[in-house]
Amino acid sequence: MARSIWTTGAGYSAIWDGAFHEGNLFHITEAIVGGVGCTALFGLIAVAVFMFITTGMKMSHSEHLEKEMFETEYGVTGMVKEKSRAYENTFSLGIAGGVVLCILSVVPIIIAGAADAPDYIAAICVAGLLVLIALGVNIIIRVSMIKSSYDALLQEGEFSKKEKKVKGTLDALSGAYWSLATAIYLGWSFWTMRWDITWILWPVAGVLFAAVSGIVRAVMRVDE
Incomplete structure (x- = not known):
């Protein structure tokens, strides 16, 4: 079991291994790389689980808005429609920006490949790719969730x-x-x-x- 966990951590830290260990930028042994990777892996899992639980509990009180039909108070629909129209430009820019980031994420790897860069440079470019994709997906999800909240209140689209x-x-x-x-x-x-x-x-x-x-x-x- 311990060996399996250590192997998993070493696998997830392959990018850092390529950037630092194989590149000899620092005097880091494979054992340290595996330990750091394993620690980072479980740390990120813990943070993700914490976020899922807390967010789910906060949003549980409004789940009925997505599943049940309801009538809003006087003036609420008009106010929400106004805010939804004002948010359309931000929503469009957010979706476009997120998609552009995902597309541009491969550029560093293409440049590294064309320049025949060392392995550790290529590994850093892979890390950059994942960061850009994460940022792009984060933007898309955030603007989509806000737009969905307006649609849920107005009972439009999928709601x-x-x-x-x-x-x-x-x-x-x-x-x-x-x-x-x-x-x-x-x-x-x-x-x-x-x-x-x-x-x-x-x-x-x-x-x-x-x-x-x-x-x-x-x-x-x-x-x-």
């Missing part, structure tokens, strides 16, 4: 009353569908003992569920 009805039906269907798929998988697997073949049920079930969801959406729209 419209029609979509909420469809989602309610699909949620009920999803629970029954995947429970049935699990029962079929287990029954088939234990009956034949061919676990090396029965796994094929899951990709088939996934594609079939997408088709069923599309049919349900189409039927509900026709009924309306």
Whole structure:
């Protein structure tokens, strides 16, 4: 177990290993690189879990806005529409900027490859690529969440009353569908003992569920 964890940490620290250890920029041994990588890995996981839990608890009180139909107080809809229109420019710039950062993230690696740079320079460029992608995705998610909050209050887009009805039906269907798929998988697997073949049920079930969801959406729209 300890060896497995150490190997995982060393794997996640491969970029730093290439930049510092192989490049001989500092006198850092492979053991230190593995330890630092393992510590950074679990530290980042801990921070991410903390953020997921605290954010989820803060937003839990407003989940009904995304699932249930409601009526706003007088003047609220107009105020939210005004703020939503004012935010459209920021939203567009945020999406465009995030996408541009993701596209430009490969430029340092291309330059390093064209210049035939040393391995440690290429490793640093890979680190830069990940940083630029992280920044771009962060911007996209942030502006999208704010835009979604306006849509939820206005009950527009994916939060419209029609979509909420469809989602309610699909949620009920999803629970029954995947429970049935699990029962079929287990029954088939234990009956034949061919676990090396029965796994094929899951990709088939996934594609079939997408088709069923599309049919349900189409039927509900026709009924309306």
